[in-house]
Amino acid sequence: MNVFADIRALVMACLDTLETAGTLPGGLNRAAITVEPPRDAAHGDMATNAAMVLAKPAKMNPRAIAEALAAELAKDDRVTVAEVAGPGFLNMRLAADVWGGVIKAALTNADYGRSTLGQNKKMMVEYVSANPTGPLHVGHTRGAVFGDALASLLDYAGYDVTREYYINDGGAQVDVLARSVYLRYLEAHGQEVAFEDGTYPGDYLIPVGEALKDKVGDAYVGKGEQFWLEDVREYATEAMMSLIRDDLASLGIEMDNFYSEKGLYGSGRIEDAIQTLDQKGLIYRGTLEPPKGKLPEDWEPREQTLFKSTEYGDDVDRPVQKSDGAWTYFAPDIAYHYDKVERGFDALIDVFGADHGGYVKRMKAAVAALSDEKVPLDIKLTQLVKLYKNGEPFKMSKRAGTFVTLRDVVDQVGSDVTRFHMLTRKNDAPLDFDFDKVTEQSKDNPVFYVQYAHARINSVLRKAEVPVDDATLAGADLSLAAHEAELKVAKTLAEWPRLVEIAAKGHEPHRIAFYLYDLASDFHGLWNRGNDDTSLRFLQEGDKATTQAKIALIRAVQVVLASGLGILGVTPAEEMR
């Protein structure tokens, strides 16, 4: 049940009728027609711009079209009033039982709002993909939460979603990791070691070094890298991935798949991908112009193998091979995305940190080239998280190893608060995260406000002296809960399915969080009006039928709150403590 879709269909049907009757010319492009709730509720429940959009191509006066359409719309039982306003807007008021139908839909179908928009298309969301060189930090947390909520949202909107993590275990950084673990290993053997530049000094490697000692004894002590590097690298990477999996689990995130970069080397897949590009005439030997602005000290022109990404909108062509013939980081990335395309995904989404912004164009170019522009790739960048404590900026230094980890955050404020708060901002805007504010129990804190609404409804359900199972509530006479303030809540509920689709289309899970806040606000507002107007209280002593109708309304609110929180990965609170 989606009121907006229903009314849109009605408008289209009425236009058909007008065309058949010859009132309107046929074959008009209707793509620009919208059927939306007007911003100002005083204008009605639903508005369409159809008359204005069609006026020009039909060579007719917009008001004339609007009036004809209004007459047609008014014939439908659901439309009580259809009137023309302003330059040609058509405003409609809908019958009260339309809103009652919304409440019943939510009560009889736990999946009210779930959409078939995605038509089961295969969609991959790649997120986190942090280097396996240490625990996840706050920056990763935002990407993790965003990617996970986006994946859930798309699933809810009817896509067949795969969540994947790309393990960058093929580059130089895992050698650095291995050397760092080796130092901890020596330390475990009682040696004094120094962590110089180019090593990871973090404490989290101490247990890894010790575990390595337990495993291989002193076999690697005093030996050159050629004896231990490969082995230690594998061991350390595995240990880091285990750490990362645990970090993700603490936020309730479970990947469907972990994809190893290293697995691409030696498999011929990189060569395949580059060859595919080559066959399209997109690979050549050449020398790049020096980068503008601050030039690296040791810059000199060198001939490399380049991908003609400029063919697909990039600013310069990008190297896939270094001057010594080794692959650049970009090459396995191309191969990885080629693999995604070959696995048959209909659309791809990558979630990157803002520092990878420079990567967007070339990656899109690669996917466009490899899929013959058939598989769209959307790249969502998550901006920085600024940490605060007691209102003061919270400094962290990666060099000193004092960065704030995902675990620090989750341990302190909990998974639910972390997730919800990080989704109360658009992904491409910076986010403030204040350890004190996010756990504050007040109206100022959206996390609390939404949770409180859910818990508060529970409280009413507990106190009710009438049956409150959904089946019974769905049979309530909802005309007993049709006060203007109650209808407002029902109207917000009616927007839920539409909002899900809007959020899914835009890949914008934050819209869910904002919607939930609005819904909670409507509910709390209704509650508060009960303070002055006792007829608006949910529990009407001695009047079972009315009580049931009102409870049906708020139970429907609870169902939608739970669905929305579910998408965000937040557990609905049963009670507040």
Place this chain on the structure above:
RNA sequence: GGUCCGUUAGCUCAGCUGGAUAGAGCGCUGCCCUCCGAAGGCAGAGGCCAGAGGUUCGAAUCCUCUACGGACCGCCA
């Protein structure tokens, strides 16, 4: 020098891909709390949507330029 993102109330931010008189919270001002849970409630003030052009019936939203802020910019990952 270039690319990407941002700029909306004193502050923090929404704004449903072009709709009608621009929205919320905080803060501020004024009232209110015996009442299903007041970890509050109601009302009010507060805006040249960074600036200038353009596109059209109509622009915070789309295009161009400018200003400011952030991220990034060979063979690093």
